[in-house]
Amino acid sequence: MSVLVYTENWDGKFKKISHELVSYASKVAEMVNTTATVLSIGDVEEDELKSLGERGASKIISVRDEKLKVLDNRVYAGVISEIAQREGATVIVIANNNSGKALAPRLSVKLKAGIGACVNRLPLNVEPFTVYKKVFSGNAFAHIVLKSEIKIITLAQNSFDLIKTPNNAVIEEAGSVVESSFVTTEVKDVQKQTNQLLLTDAEIVVSGGRGMKSPDNWGPIEELAQLLGAATACSRPVSDEGWRPHGEHTGQTGKIIAPNLYIAVGISGAIQHLAGVSSSKCIVAINTDKDAPIFEAANYGIVGDAFKVLPQLIEAVKEMKS
Amino acid sequence: MKILVCISNVPDTTTKVKFTENNTQLDTTDIQWVINPWDELSLTRALELKDDTSTGVTSVTVAHVGLAGSEPTIRKALAIGADDAIRINGEPVEAFYVAAQLAEVIKNDQFDIIMTGIESSDYNGSTVGGMLAEFLGIASVSAVSDLSISKGKPVITREIDGGKEVLSVPTPLAVTVQKGIAKEPRIASMRGIMMARSKPIKISEPVNVDPLTRYVQFEMPRARTECKYIDPEDPKQLIALLQNEAKVI
Numbered sequence: 147m148s149v150l151v152y153t154e155n156w157d158g159k160f161k162k163i164s165h166e167l168v169s170y171a172s173k174v175a176e177m178v179n180t181t182a183t184v185l186s187i188g189d190v191e192e193d194e195l196k197s198l199g200e201r202g203a204s205k206i207i208s209v210r211d212e213k214l215k216v217l218d219n220r221v222y223a224g225v226i227s228e229i230a231q232r233e234g235a236t237v238i239v240i241a242n243n244n245s246g247k248a249l250a251p252r253l254s255v256k257l258k259a260g261i262g263a264c265v266n267r268l269p270l271n272v273e274p275f276t277v278y279k280k281v282f283s284g285n286a287f288a289h290i291v292l293k294s295e296i297k298i299i300t301l302a303q304n305s306f307d308l309i310k311t312p313n314n315a316v317i318e319e320a321g322s323v324v325e326s327s328f329v330t331t332e333v334k335d336v337q338k339q340t341n342q343l344l345l346t347d348a349e350i351v352v353s354g355g356r357g358m359k360s361p362d363n364w365g366p367i368e369e370l371a372q373l374l375g376a377a378t379a380c381s382r383p384v385s386d387e388g389w390r391p392h393g394e395h396t397g398q399t400g401k402i403i404a405p406n407l408y409i410a411v412g413i414s415g416a417i418q419h420l421a422g423v424s425s426s427k428c429i430v431a432i433n434t435d436k437d438a439p440i441f442e443a444a445n446y447g448i449v450g451d452a453f454k455v456l457p458q459l460i461e462a463v464k465e466m467k468s
Numbered sequence: 469m470k471i472l473v474c475i476s477n478v479p480d481t482t483t484k485v486k487f488t489e490n491n492t493q494l495d496t497t498d499i500q501w502v503i504n505p506w507d508e509l510s511l512t513r514a515l516e517l518k519d520d521t522s523t524g525v526t527s528v529t530v531a532h533v534g535l536a537g538s539e540p541t542i543r544k545a546l547a548i549g550a551d552d553a554i555r556i557n558g559e560p561v562e563a564f565y566v567a568a569q570l571a572e573v574i575k576n577d578q579f580d581i582i583m584t585g586i587e588s589s590d591y592n593g594s595t596v597g598g599m600l601a602e603f604l605g606i607a608s609v610s611a612v613s614d615l616s617i618s619k620g621k622p623v624i625t626r627e628i629d630g631g632k633e634v635l636s637v638p639t640p641l642a643v644t645v646q647k648g649i650a651k652e653p654r655i656a657s658m659r660g661i662m663m664a665r666s667k668p669i670k671i672s673e674p675v676n677v678d679p680l681t682r683y684v685q686f687e688m689p690r691a692r693t694e695c696k697y698i699d700p701e702d703p704k705q706l707i708a709l710l711q712n713e714a715k716v717i
Binding site for chain 1: 479481482485487505506562563564567586589590591592593594595596597598599601602603606607608609610611623626627628629630631632633634635636637638644647648679680681682683684685686687688689692693695696697698699700703704706707708709710711714716717
């Protein structure tokens with residue numbers, strides 16, 4: 147019996163989400179009276195693997211195989227399910243990110259395991275195994291019982307605090323489990339911006355909407371973001387107009403994020419936009435319209451002109467930092 | 469090349485969601501049902517590929533798991549341009565059930581490309597596409613923001629952290645698509661609406677499948693704490709509050 151947590155790596159390194167996943171899995175393991183085992187696929191150094199032991203994992207399985215260099219969902223699901231069965235996993239924890247969302251459903255069918263997708267807290271109960279999640283794009287919540295013997299949980303990013311435990315983790319190198327003929331996903335080209343803070347990883351996000359009037363006015367937003375170590379985001383009309391890159395579009399059909407702080411400047415707060423940011427721990431709204439729906443979702447608000455407010459906020463952050 | 473587009477029937481985004489039976493069931497009175505927005509974009513892309521005769525796509529079929537009440541949504545998909553439809557007459561209680569039903573009906577149909585939306589706007593599961601691929605034993609690619617066909621082979625753009633990958637994956641293949649797959653949903657023309665009436669909808673009864681999950685209870689969100697307003701003449705107070713009160717910077 148065990149709780150198996152799968153984490154990917156980024157050029158051989160784990161990110162905060164990996165530590166969140168292991169922390170979460172360790173707590174779930176306590177709830178079901180077992181231990182947490184990590185599965186890592188890829189070329190990750192021993193020190194990096196061992197670091198997850200601080201989050202309560204008792205074993206870290208490392209699978210290295212050239213054939214697994216590219217994420218081929220069918221093949222990865224095969225590897226994860228084989229290890230899950232070998233370890234007697236009754237719960238599998240995966241990130242609710244692009245790769246997790248691709249793998250969880252395949253694992254579900256392979257293992258006849260019910261999925262609780264995009265969960266942001268520990269299970270409410272273990273008998274029956276009940277998880278809690280947003281539905282209707284955040285307009286409601288649901289209690290879902292996973293009836294199957296094996297359960298899969300995909301965890302929302304930035305929803306679980308890291309834990310610190312003594313590190314007694316044992317590292318196990320697992321042999322190659324892949325048939326090369328099975329790998330059919332071939333990469334032709336990659337376009338990636340390295341060294342850029344990802345919107346989905348950012349703890350602080352500064353976001354602009356149509357109230358900014360023109361793409362030429364984004365300077366203060368970028369400056370504020372830079373001072374706060376934040377990522378920048380935007381509303382859908384702004385990305386549709388081409389004022390900002392599509393990757394910045396936050397909302398129901400764009401990115402769903404859950405930063406510690408979300409600053410919305412000149413954004414009215416349409417329901418589709420809020421669906422993308424409602425899990426933020428703290429929302430700040432700056433808008434000239436006191437009736438803008440964004441104020442109903444915000445913790446702090448300034449009814450005022452962004453072009454006057456932003457420079458003053460920038461000054462205040464500079465002072466705070468000095 | 470035959471494309472299958474899976475569609476689900478969801479409440480319109482502006483619907484005020486509420487529950488009945490002691491918060492255990494969705495209250496369906498007053499709901500306007502629409503095609504799941506991602507599925508609409510998915511269908512649009514499939515039709516664009518069919519319109520381009522160089523791709524070799526000859527037909528676009530839509531498949532849906534739902535009761536007779538879904539017919540208008542299916543007719544709309546036909547009106548937009550799908551050639552024919554399959555409806556499995558079961559209640560779509562959860563993703564595994566839906567995927568199992570779809571797999572059972574289409575397993576011998578040999579579709580080259582199966583398209584699903586990255587999630588449905590009701591239960592936000594993101595799961596049917598991958599499940600269906602696993603049932604059928606075929607490759608799947610997710611977070612797909614572009615699908616093209618070059619020399620008879622799919623060329624797929626997949627979103628990754630910080631960028632994108634362009635992949636070549638042979639058919640048969642399932643793609644789970646997201647924003648970017650089509651610019652805007654195609655709209656049904658008058659002619660399309662007329663023609664939809666005579667396009668075939670094959671109806672199958674569901675097979676016995678035990679769902680793996682069960683929705684037991686719903687809750688409305690708790691009201692967020694009141695917004696604290698800061699004087700626009702003195703916005704610097706906000707930084708102090710964020711630092712000392714909210715402790716987020």
